[in-house]
Every structure is written in structure tokens, then in C-alpha cells.
Amino acid sequence: MTIPISVLGRRNESLAESPGKLIWCLTLDPCLVMLPGRFETTPTERSRAPGEVGMTVEKLILAKPRGFCAGVDRAIDVVKIALDLYEEPVYVRREIVHNRHVVEELRQKGAIFVDELDEVPNGAIAIFSAHGISPEVRLQAQARGLKVIDATCPLVTKVHNEAIKFAREGRSIVLVGHEGHDEVIGTMGEAPDAITLIGSEEQVADLNVPDPTKVAVITQTTLSVDETTGIVEALKRKFPHIAFPPSEDICYATTNRQTALKELASRVDLILALGSQNSSNSKRLIEVAQGVGVKSYLIDDVSEIKPEWLEGARVIGVTAGASAPEHLVQGVVNYFKDLGVTSIEEIEPIKEEVNFALPKELVRDRARLDAGRPLHSKAMVPSA
Numbered sequence: 001m002t003i004p005i006s007v008l009g010r011r012n013e014s015l016a017e018s019p020g021k022l023i024w025c026l027t028l029d030p031c032l033v034m035l036p037g038r039f040e041t042t043p044t045e046r047s048r049a050p051g052e053v054g055m056t057v058e059k060l061i062l063a064k065p066r067g068f069c070a071g072v073d074r075a076i077d078v079v080k081i082a083l084d085l086y087e088e089p090v091y092v093r094r095e096i097v098h099n100r101h102v103v104e105e106l107r108q109k110g111a112i113f114v115d116e117l118d119e120v121p122n123g124a125i126a127i128f129s130a131h132g133i134s135p136e137v138r139l140q141a142q143a144r145g146l147k148v149i150d151a152t153c154p155l156v157t158k159v160h161n162e163a164i165k166f167a168r169e170g171r172s173i174v175l176v177g178h179e180g181h182d183e184v185i186g187t188m189g190e191a192p193d194a195i196t197l198i199g200s201e202e203q204v205a206d207l208n209v210p211d212p213t214k215v216a217v218i219t220q221t222t223l224s225v226d227e228t229t230g231i232v233e234a235l236k237r238k239f240p241h242i243a244f245p246p247s248e249d250i251c252y253a254t255t256n257r258q259t260a261l262k263e264l265a266s267r268v269d270l271i272l273a274l275g276s277q278n279s280s281n282s283k284r285l286i287e288v289a290q291g292v293g294v295k296s297y298l299i300d301d302v303s304e305i306k307p308e309w310l311e312g313a314r315v316i317g318v319t320a321g322a323s324a325p326e327h328l329v330q331g332v333v334n335y336f337k338d339l340g341v342t343s344i345e346e347i348e349p350i351k352e353e354v355n356f357a358l359p360k361e362l363v364r365d366r367a368r369l370d371a372g373r374p375l376h377s378k379a380m381v382p383s384a
Helices: 043-048 072-086 100-109 135-143 154-168 181-189 203-207 225-238 250-267 280-291 328-338 360-370
Strands: 009-013 024-026 057-065 090-093 113-114 125-128 147-150 172-176 197-199 215-219 270-274 297-301 315-320 343-347
Touching: 024 135, 057 250, 057 328, 072 090, 072 125, 072 154, 072 360, 100 113, 125 154, 125 360, 147 360, 154 181, 154 250, 172 181, 172 225, 181 197, 215 225, 225 250, 225 280, 250 270, 250 280, 250 315, 250 343, 270 280, 270 328, 280 297, 315 328, 328 343
Parallel strands: 057 315, 057 343, 090 113, 090 125, 125 147, 172 197, 172 215, 270 297, 270 315
Antiparallel strands: 009 024
């Protein structure tokens, strides 16, 4: 028989005989009846108390692919290798990837994160983040004699090159993306006079260009596939001769995680997605889940789970944005194991096997050291 629980986890402040403990009681009556010692737990044991919210959960399903993509793996490796390779301080412009746990881990290892290059001493080592930079930032690095290691994701670099190409052809460029995102700022910097940023279908109607027959479209790599499709179709209707890049701009990892999430959403009552609030691809996962009618929450880690979210949920889905480390996912898995969940499944509707080479300047310096040769002291800034 299912017993309706009307009061859960209310704290008994009056029991002085148990200092340092919390007394958690439950009753069938809306008025709490104090039952000293009935369910006495320490705060860390609280999730195991019988009858608490969340005990309806029977199964956990993990989506795969999830978590780090090749570009994120590469960017994090760049910082770690640089810290091991160079004796001088290593500066990183902006968050190397948009995840606070990753940034904090690298900070503890010695990386110095800055917002702008004017915070970096002349001649120092500076790493550019995975989201890319504008030519203006590259020129600033050159003027300051910085030794630059570029951790820009190769797929972001691809979009930059498309912007440069379309601008040289004299086209008006429509960039589909989110205003203020680091990737968008960098891409727009490649051709600021030619690029117009839009973020919705509604904005297409108000879009005016000098020559409607010479228009091109590029996109931010971390957008919602479904939402972007609608914007692109609206652009096609308005500009029948619009030019497209040879291949899709939305990156494989964004697409794959959204594909896996849709499969996950068809089988669960609730989705928890690991990722930081400033992570575009992580936020898109939540939008996709909500778009198919599944309640979902974006969390930085297990500490942000609210037990009331789980009320009435029998099957929980878990995924992670492309900048979220796997250990955060396992923290959530352990949380549900502690609640008594033993049925754990992983689904993998699409395989993912992509790797990117390290930046050539880092490979070169590591090879010199491996060969027992000293590193050049002269600052070197790679060309755009």
C-alpha cells in the first residue's frame, strides 16, 4: 500500500538531547507529531531517510555521448601541458571552457585566468580559450610580445575562416548566434562591417542588406539544431540566393548530445543535465528537453539537486554538456545509488570518435624538451 506523506523532512529544533543532530520525522497527519529518535540522521545521511522525496525513483538512464568533446579535451590538455612544460607563469584569456569546475581545477594547478590581455605581463605565455578570439586580440598579443598558444577549437576556427571568405566575396553575412557569447564576439571580429547577428526567426523579417542576392549565413557552433533550422529556413525564404558553408557549422558534439538527449527524453520523467549556466551547449540541452515536454534542470554538480524536483519521478535521465567533466556525472550517479537506486542503464544512440591535434607551437616546444634542447626564449605569436 502506498502511504501518502504530507510532511517530509521537517526539522525538530526542540530536542536538546541530541546536540549536533537533526531529527527528521514524518507523519500521515498534516500536523507534525514529534517522535524523538524515530529517523535520526546526520546531514550527509539525510538522502537515505525512509520515505523522503526522491524515493519514488527506480531507475537512472545515462545518455551517451555526453560530457567533454574533442575541442574541450584539447583545450584543457593545452593548459595542463603548458603548466608542465614551461617554468614561467601561464596566463589564460577568459575561461578556457565554460565550466566552473574545470576552471577552478586548472587555477589550483597554477593557471592564471584573466579577462583581457592587458592583465598579462609583456612577453609572458598566454593561452587563448576554446571559444576563439578576434583579430584585434591577436594584434594586442603581438604588440605585447606575448608567447601565444591558441586553444581555439578547430571547428570554431572553421567558422572564422568562412566569415573571412564570405566577406572577401563582398557578401553580407548573417551570423546566427547569441549576443555576448565569447565565440560570437570572436567571429564577428573577423568582419565587423559585413556581419549582422540574429538570434531568432522574428529578427529575419527586419533584416535589411545592401544586395539581397549576395548574402551568406554562418552559425555559432553550440546552438540548438531545431531552433537554428527554423531560422535558416526563414533566411532561405527571404534570400533565395543565400550562400552556405560547405558543411554544417553547428559542431558534431552539440548535434550528437542533442540527438542522444531526445532519445533519453522519450524514456524518462525528468532530466538532469550537468553544465554551467554560461555554457551555451549545456543550456541548449535543457531547451531541447523542455521542447519535447520533459522537465529538466541544468546543474553545476550534485549539490544543486533539489529533492522536490524528484517528487513523483520514477525514471531519471542524466546527461552533460560538452564542457562538463565525467566525474560530475558520476557524482549524480552516486547520489541516486545512496537513495537506493540500483537500476542504472546507459543508452548510446550515436557513436562519437573525434580527436583534434594539439596546437603546433605546443607540439614543437614539447618535442624540443623531449630531445633535450632548450626552449626558445623569443616570444612567438602564430599568425591568424
